[in-house]
Amino acid sequence: MHEAASPWQARVAVDEPLEREFADRLRESSTLAFRVAYGVLRHREDAEDVAQEAFVRAHRSFARLRDRDRFRAWLVRTTWRLAIDRIRNERRRIAREQVVAPMPETSVEQMATERERARALWQAIDTLPGKLRMAIVLAAIEGHDVAEVGRLLEIPAGTVKSRLFLARQQLAEKLCSPTNRISTGR
Amino acid sequence: MFTDEQDIDRTLKAALDVRPSADFEAGVRSRIEQERSTVRRGAWPAWLAAAAVIVLVAGGWLVVRDAEVQPEPQQAEHVPAPAPAPSDPAPAVTLPASPVVAEAAPEAPLREDRAAVPPRMARRAEPEVIVPANQIELIQRLLRDVEAGRVEMPKPEAVAAAPAQLSVPPVAVDPIPVPSLDPDVPPAPPVKGLK
Numbered sequence: 001m002h003e004a005a006s007p008w009q010a011r012v013a014v015d016e017p018l019e020r021e022f023a024d025r026l027r028e029s030s031t032l033a034f035r036v037a038y039g040v041l042r043h044r045e046d047a048e049d050v051a052q053e054a055f056v057r058a059h060r061s062f063a064r065l066r067d068r069d070r071f072r073a074w075l076v077r078t079t080w081r082l083a084i085d086r087i088r089n090e091r092r093r094i095a096r097e098q099v100v101a102p103m104p105e106t107s108v109e110q111m112a113t114e115r116e117r118a119r120a121l122w123q124a125i126d127t128l129p130g131k132l133r134m135a136i137v138l139a140a141i142e143g144h145d146v147a148e149v150g151r152l153l154e155i156p157a158g159t160v161k162s163r164l165f166l167a168r169q170q171l172a173e174k175l176c177s178p179t180n181r182i183s184t185g186r
Numbered sequence: 187m188f189t190d191e192q193d194i195d196r197t198l199k200a201a202l203d204v205r206p207s208a209d210f211e212a213g214v215r216s217r218i219e220q221e222r223s224t225v226r227r228g229a230w231p232a233w234l235a236a237a238a239v240i241v242l243v244a245g246g247w248l249v250v251r252d253a254e255v256q257p258e259p260q261q262a263e264h265v266p267a268p269a270p271a272p273s274d275p276a277p278a279v280t281l282p283a284s285p286v287v288a289e290a291a292p293e294a295p296l297r298e299d300r301a302a303v304p305p306r307m308a309r310r311a312e313p314e315v316i317v318p319a320n321q322i323e324l325i326q327r328l329l330r331d332v333e334a335g336r337v338e339m340p341k342p343e344a345v346a347a348a349p350a351q352l353s354v355p356p357v358a359v360d361p362i363p364v365p366s367l368d369p370d371v372p373p374a375p376p377v378k379g380l381k
Contacts, residue, residue: 026211026214027211029286030206030210030211030318031205031206034204034205034210035202035204038202038204039202044204044207046208047204047205047233047258048210048213051206051210052210052217053217055214055217056217056218056219056221057212059218060221096211112381114197116187117187118190118197118201118333120187121188121194121197121198121201122201125198136198137198137202139204140195140198140199140201140202141204142199142203150252168194169190171191171194172188172191172194173242175187175188175194176187176188176189176190176191176194177187185307
């Protein structure tokens with residue numbers, strides 16, 4: 001443990017092994033936190049701000065969050081809550097940036113269509129109940145299967161499946177034409 | 187707009203395929219460092235306030251201790267007046283015989299017994315003050331300054347004399363005339379001052 005030097009005379013003891021562990025968690029989970037915040041806010045700067053704030057809070061309580069799974073679950077919950085609070089506290093609505101993954105040789109018309117689809121999708125997701133919304137966003141983040149979503153939300157895999165089923169069903173009702181709706185039990 | 191649920195999933199996955207900026211982690215570290223420096227700066231007023239409270243408590247403790255160590259005033263007729271304490275420049279006061287003192291006479295034997303007891307045991311049990319380890323030096327320095335006379339502590343006030351007896355003349359209250367309930371009897375005239 002070393003003391004952090006500062007312009008003020010008071011010194012703060014820094015636990016180096018803890019700091020190294022936190023740095024590892026930060027590296028592993030920064031994208032996750034950012035994507036969770038972006039899934040709510042759909043604005044890069046706001047999402048970064050919220051995700052950074054979640055990490056600062058995690059650092060305060062890191063002594064009891066050293067377990068990897070526990071840390072990630074806590075981080076997801078906190079980031080989500082901070083993002084929801086940010087939306088509620090906003091005074092003026094700013095245009096939400098809708099980033100669409102650039103596709104090779106996409107024409108301007110196609111880009112406009114993709115933007116419109118993404119906008120409709122996010123609007124539909126925003127109307128979902130909180131638990132379904134969180135499940136569908138986490139499941140859409142790359143690399144997250146049902147088991148991983150269950151670990152992040154600290155709920156059984158069966159509950160995750162049922163929430164995803166309901167979320168997809170509701171989104172399909174809003175976004176798909178009646179003849180094309182296929183309800184899958186994934 | 188969307189063909190099916192898989193189409194929705196694909197679009198959502200694409201929309202969430204985003205990454206934070208390159209300086210995201212640096213931003214987190216900078217916020218943590220900023221919070222640490224805020225805590226350090228904020229700790230100063232709290233530390234000073236705590237030290238001030240400790241100084242006041244220690245000062246009050248010294249005052250109380252000095253007041254307890256001084257022996258109680260004795261009656262001239264039963265026990266000779268005690269010698270003044272070294273820190274107290276004023277000579278001991280011999281109380282004249284008075285009704286108040288005479289009333290207190292039955293307690294004299296108890297005072298004599300107390301005088302026979304070593305002063306240390308005559309003191310009331312002092313409350314234990316738990317001092318944090320990092321503030322002991324501060325208190326010891328205060329005590330040394332007080333003993334060396336560098337710090338003036340307020341002197342304990344002299345024992346207040348018993349209050350004089352008040353003579354209160356008896357108060358005569360005239361009864362209020364109550365009007366008769368007999369309808370044939372005329373009502374009494376109103377009392378002056380009452381409406």
